[in-house]
Amino acid sequence: MKKKLKWITLAIVVLVAVIAFLGYRFIFAPNTAFDEKEVAVYIATGSDFSDVQHRLNPLLKNPAAFEQIAHRMGYTQNVKAGKYIIKKGANNIDIVRTLRNRNIPVKLKFNNQERIEDLAGRISKQIEADSTTLLRAFLEPTFLKNNGFTDATALAMYLPNTYEFYWNTSAEDFRDRMLKEYQRFWTDERKAKAKAQGLTPVEVCVLASVVQKETAKVDERPRIAGVYLNRLHSNMMLQADPTAIFAMKNHTGDYTMVIKRVTNLHTSLENPYNTYQKYGLPIGIITMPDISSIEAVLNPEKHDYLYFVADPQNYGYHKFSRTYLQHLQGRSEYIKWADKNGVK
Incomplete structure (x- = not known):
């Protein structure tokens, strides 16, 4: 009898150990099936637990074990949208806690x-x-x-x-x-600078978008901005090539077209963006201006230039002129260079 009781006790101990081992594996053992260090999981707004399973199950060794733990931890009725990072080797509890609390x-x-x-x-x-x-x-x-x-x-x-x-x-x-x-x-200081130029913050951004398109050289933007402001303050047309280009795109609806050389075809187009045909600023933004372009309009270089043209000897930069005669000379140089290099 004692021997039989001993065997029964041993069997119970073994059974408890097996159950404990299986329970440990069920709850705490790693349950990821990917090789990467971590994987991003996106849970869309309005998702339920079945949506989570659809996204997560391919990443798990044992989807059923995850489902059981998710139920026990109350996650199945509390799914939250967001981006979550599941790390390699995470166990079911780690995964549920991540999905519940760690939207990154x-x-x-x-x-x-x-x-x-x-x-x-x-x-x-x-x-x-x-x-x-x-x-x-x-x-x-x-x-x-x-x-x-x-x-x-x-x-x-x-x-x-x-x-x-x-x-x-x-x-x-x-x-x-x-x-x-x-x-x-738009701090009070920036608003004051805009007002000093006779512009609203939105108008500053409109002009900055023209400056942005006119030159990719950040160090030249304050000088370009100064030219345009001089023209505005002198009641001259801006006659900005980028506005003529954008006007053509706006007119045709083809915003993918590439225009390397502005001609009379572009400058003569009647369009509210074309500053060759209307005084003042274009009706809107012609590109998203960088902060550097906005700051260039707010802090323009002080000078008396009214004209500029691309400088063939200094690629990307421009030659600036005070008089129209000087501008025509520079323009003539550029046209010769453009013709020679096949710029169309």
Whole structure:
């Protein structure tokens, strides 16, 4: 009898040990099936647990074990949207805790967007909201009116930089955050500088977009800005080639066209963006200006230049003139160079 009891006791001990071992493996053993150090998992807004399983199961050794732990920890009824990082070797508890509490922000970047539509497309590649939803939020009429923008100037609100956002940020939340960043940028000091030039903050951005397109040389932008401001203050037409180029794109609807040489075909076009045909600024932004271009308009170089033309001897830079006669001489040099080098 004692011997039999001994064997029964031993069997119970072994059974308990096996159950404990299996329980440990079920709960604490690694449950990832990928080779990378970590994998990003994106859970869309409105997802339920079955959506999570669809995304996560291919990454797991034992999906059933994860499901059991998720149920026990109350996650199946509390799914949260976001971007989550699952590390190699994570156990089921680690995975559930990550999905429940560790939505991580993304580094969102944008610059050099020519149109608000381009910006919507760029942002849609970095957060959950699609380009159509973003564009609708960007151009929502009441929002624009309440904040002093139009469809043509809406791009002025989006200052190129790197920002932190949660991946599941809505289109409206992204737009509203950008408005706050814009308002933060336009300090009293910057507003005073804009006023001193006879411009509003939006008008500064419009002119900065022209400066941006006129030269890629950051050190030359204050001088270019000074020329355009001199023209504005002298009631001259801006006659800015980038506005003629954008006007042609706007007129045809083909924003992919490349125009290397501005001709009478472009400058004679009747279009509200074409400053060869209208006084003052174009009706809107012709590209997203860098901060350097905005600062160039706010802090222009003080001079009496009224004209400039591309400098063939100093690629990317321009020759500046005070008189139209001097400008014609420089323009003649450039035309000869352009003809010789096949610039069309």
